[in-house]
Amino acid sequence: MSDDETDVLEFSLGAGRYCIDIAHVDEIVDAGEDVTPIPNSEQHVIGVVDLRGETTTVVDPRVKLGEDGAADGTRIVVLSDHDATGLLVDDVHEVEAVGEAALDESAASETTRGIIRRDDRFVVWVEPDALV
Template sequence: MADDETDVLEFSLGDGRYCIDIAHVDEIVDATEDITSIPNADANVVGVVDLRGETTTVVDPRVGLDVNGDPAGNRIVVLSEHDATGLLVDDVHEVESVTEAELDDSAASETTRGVLRRDDRFVVWVDPDALV
């Protein structure tokens, strides 16, 4: 891998495609467990699940990204730099190597680094720190 390449994990929320730097990902698990809601939690917190004996907070990235739809995700992307926190996503697609030159940062925001063009679609590069 060249010095200026970064591996990103691509996932979907509704009809949109998003990605995060794979360095932020600890693991990906199926969202088969019931998520227990937490009363009076922040709007982005869906609830908690038990992952191998550890209580993991599940966050809905749709809230921070202002994406419409229900958090009916099938996968949880557990983040490595946030103690026992995961993002509830609809599906996980692939890991791809991208270069900084491919990133259009003119569309960057508080929660995103910009967009990547992939064939017939855009992939929004998300900053996971801004979502949790």
């Protein structure tokens, strides 16, 4: 990996592909655990799960990204810089190095850094701080 490249974790939400800087990822776990809802929580908060004795808040990134679909993902991407918080995603695909030249920042928004063009698709680079 060169100096101007960043490793990103690519994941899906519905038909969309997204990625996050791998430096923000602590671990990836199966979402097989029952999520306990939290009454009167913010709309994007699904609930909490117990991960190895630690209460972890699970959020639905679809809400902050304005995506349709049910929060019924199969994986939880636990974030490293947010106390015990994880993103519920449909699937996790791969970690890839992305060069700065591959990032189109003209599509950046409150929640995204921009768009990465892959051979047959676009991948939206999301900012974890904006999703939690």
